[in-house]
Amino acid sequence: MKRVLSSVTRALLSSLTRRHSITTQSEGFHSMPVTLLPLTQKLTIADIVAHARSGSDCPEKILVADTYVENSEQWTALPGGWQTEVDGLTIINVDHHAPVPRMQRPISSGNLAMDYVRAHGVASDALVLINHCDCDSIVSSSILLGEVQPDDDLSQAVIAADHSGAENHIADHLQPLEALRDLVLSQQTLRQLVAGESVVDTVRELWQQRVSERHQWQAKIDQPGMVHWTNKVALIESAQRIPAELLTGLLPQADLILTAYPANSPGQIPQSENKWIMKVRLGQAAAGRFTLESLAVRSLDPAFGGRWNAGSNNRGGGTTIPPKRYASLLAQNIAAS
Known part of the structure; x- marks a missing residue:
């Protein structure tokens, strides 16, 4: 029977000759690679198997970090994620995007x-897959392979990057590197930060920009017309990327915080004409009344993906829905919830 490959699988196979991977080396462990896959909202088992079978050395265990594998919440639960066996492969999804109650928290x-790692040890015999280079992806993959050790500093860093937007030395260095998709640079930066070493000039400059950006948005929020309100849905439009994760504490009265900027802004993947990149975050005023899943954001915007309290349509290519209309539709969903 002819096998039909998904678009993600085709993208994976076509990218194998240009994929980014590094080999990690920690004392007491043999080296294994981390592979950066094409940027997508989620992966399927077929995508992972196709990738594993594409190389000359097929691993027996694959860990997918910080990227949702479709239906992984139906696999066998274990500390840190879910596990399944397919075609002789052990696949483990270590990811917080699964639509289950235990992930609906910071x-x-x-x-x-x-x-x-605390339950099973370092995955020195596994291949680790990620598809983006934000703080959480770099920290999680590095912990799984023993490049860095679990500690409170790293725990606080990923929460600051993903949830609170609070000022954090590690998160504020790693998060701006996501757009570069330079796995080696991001991994190197994490090791330098943990060791208390100096980072390279490019990283230092991006960190300084992020710190400055946080202070600038604290001032911008109070400017007349900067925030468009539809009931308790706050919308901010801009010609450039907006750091949505920094806004949660600045708009405590909001149920939802939406940011919108053109999909053809520099650094967006993919670049598209006449589309908007929308980012949506639960505001502090939501206070457990609903989640993004219960608001059915994907029914409104099929390109949208994320978790219970935050997401975007960036990896899906954006939407043609005008931002104010988008905000109005979500306000209606809140009223009906």
Whole structure:
């Protein structure tokens, strides 16, 4: 029977000759790679198997970190994630995006990676897959392979990056590197930060920009017309990327915080004309009344993906829905919830 590959699988196979991977080396462990896959909202088992079978050395165990594998919450639960066996492969998803109650709290994949390592040890015999280079992906994959040790500093860093937006030395260095998709640079930066060493000039400059950006947005929020309100849904539009994760504490009266900027802004993947990149975060005023899943954001915007309290349509290519209309539709969903 002819096998039909998903678009993600085709993207994986076509990218194998240009994929980014590094080999980690820690005392007491043999080296294994971390592979950076194409940026997608989720992976399927077929995608992972296709990737594993594409190389000359097929691993027996694959850990997918900080990227949701479709239906992984139906697999066997274990500390740090879920596990399944397919075609002789052990596949483990260490990720906080699964639509289940135990992930509907301030938790990140880095925290789950710590749980996994404490229960099962470092995954020195596994291949680790990630598909983006934000703070949580870099921390979780590095913990799984023993490049860094679980500790409170890293736990606080991934929560700051993913949830609170609070000022954090590690998160504020790693988070701006996501757009570069330079796995080697991000991994190197994490090791330098943990060791208390100096980072390279490029990283230092991006960190300074993020710190400055946080202070600038504290001032911008109070400017007339900066925030468009639809009931308790706050919308901010800009010509450039907006650091949505920094806004939660600045708009405590909001049920939802939406940011919108053109999909053809520099650094967006993929670049698209006449589309908007929308980021949506639960505000502090939501106070457990609903989640993004209960608001059915994906029914409104099929390109949207994320977790219970935050997400975007960036990896899905954006939406043609005008931002104010988008905000109005979500306000209606809140009223009906």
